[in-house]
Amino acid sequence: MFDVSNSAIERIKQISKKENQKYFRISVDGGGCQGFSYKFDFDKKINKEDKIFKFNEVQILIVPTSLGFQKGTQLDFVNVLIGSY
DSSP states (O other), rough: OOEHHHHHHHHHHHHHHHHHHHEEEEEOOOOTTOOOOOEEEEESSSTTOOEEEEETTTTEEOOOOHHHHTTEEEEOOOEEEEEOO
């Protein structure tokens, strides 16, 4: 379905410990002039419609309506001189 790089997994683990959050949530917001955009949040609870994906110690939540936009993608974290993203 989709993949998460090792650097993204490590960054998610760091932030979730710091923020005391258990789950990483990915969603897709649609509409407007710019089309679709990805949204990343941390959450303490699972909603009943969430699909759960596990990557090592990281649990990622995605609602079914956003799943189609994740197909074939990879979540990555990069830290370079101009910033991290």
